Amino acid sequence: MMEWTDRHCRTFLRLISVRAFLYTEMVTADAVLHGDRLRVLGFNAAEHPVGLQLGGSDPARLAEAARIGADWGYDEINLNIGCPSDRVQSGCFGACLMAEPALVADCIRAMSDAVRVPVTVKCRIGIDDQDTEESLDRFVDTVADAGSKMFIVHARKAWLDGLSPKENRDVPPLDYDRVHRLKTRRSDLAIVINGGLTSLPNAAPHLVHVDGVMLGRAAYADPYLMADVDRTLYGEAEPPLSRL
Numbered sequence: 708m709m710e711w712t713d714r715h716c717r718t719f720l721r722l723i724s725v726r727a728f729l730y731t732e733m734v735t736a737d738a739v740l741h742g743d744r745l746r747v748l749g750f751n752a753a754e755h756p757v758g759l760q761l762g763g764s765d766p767a768r769l770a771e772a773a774r775i776g777a778d779w780g781y782d783e784i785n786l787n788i789g790c791p792s793d794r795v796q797s798g799c800f801g802a803c804l805m806a807e808p809a810l811v812a813d814c815i816r817a818m819s820d821a822v823r824v825p826v827t828v829k830c831r832i833g834i835d836d837q838d839t840e841e842s843l844d845r846f847v848d849t850v851a852d853a854g855s856k857m858f859i860v861h862a863r864k865a866w867l868d869g870l871s872p873k874e875n876r877d878v879p880p881l882d883y884d885r886v887h888r889l890k891t892r893r894s895d896l897a898i899v900i901n902g903g904l905t906s907l908p909n910a911a912p913h914l915v916h917v918d919g920v921m922l923g924r925a926a927y928a929d930p931y932l933m934a935d936v937d938r939t940l941y942g943e944a945e946p947p948l949s950r951l
């Protein structure tokens with residue numbers, strides 16, 4: 708999460724859970740290509756497993772950024788197709804790409820050809836007036852064919868016109884069943900559900916339907932909830948980390 712899950716935040720969370728998979732803030736492909744690499748990509752080895760999330764829509768630049776990220780040691784490269792901010796729309800990336808599955812497929816193909824680590828996607832169930840049944844299926848089918856075998860799905864639409872980024876994280880209704888149906892139809896893909904999960908007891912029941920759960924704001928607001936992740940979600944025998 709931008710300006711939240713920097714390397715210090717992630718290192719702190721790793722102290723609390725050994726197994727949780729962590730992600731960077733979104734960084735644009737151009738920031739990777741032209742920015743201060745140590746500042747943009749640097750992380751602590753203790754953070755593994757950790758994925759680098761990229762933003763962009765140019766296949767060649769994303770492929771090069773992915774290659775650089777993989778060389779820096781990231782365990783996964785994730786492409787952001789969920790962020791609705793104006794800044795991101797003007798660069799034509801983030802959630803507006805839900806309407807451009809063929810372009811996203813080109814990006815994923817180029818990125819997958821450039822790295823050995825998994826290339827994955829984080830998306831919404833739809834944008835604006837898209838029909839979330841038909842358009843999400845078409846998006847996922849097209850992009851999976853290009854090489855992404857895992858989709859993290861924020862279970863609400865993004866309204867690109869009229870709602871602020873913050874409102875887009877709360878106002879459009881959550882539709883968890885839509886994400887569950889995606890997994891039923893594409894059982895060959897790893898589907899991770901995200902959005903509005905406030906605790907582990909609240910998140911864990913989704914694992915009957917999907918392969919993973921992603922907690923954003925809850926994990927940031929109450930990092931200690933991560934203390935029981937290894938036992939509850941990964942079946943480790945270890946008792947939850949003591950708060951003391």
Ligand SMILES: Cc1cc2nc3c(=O)[nH]c(=O)nc-3n(C[C@H](O)[C@H](O)[C@H](O)COP(=O)(O)O)c2cc1C
Nearest residue numbers: 708709732733829861876901902903904922923924
């Ligand atoms: C401050 C902030 C920054 C965020 N930045 C990103 C980001 O960089 N990439 C991304 O995919 N999602 C980002 N998100 C969205 C979250 O990853 C998540 O999809 C959303 O908050 C819903 O999940 P939650 O209810 O568990 O927080 C951000 C959310 C917040 C609150």
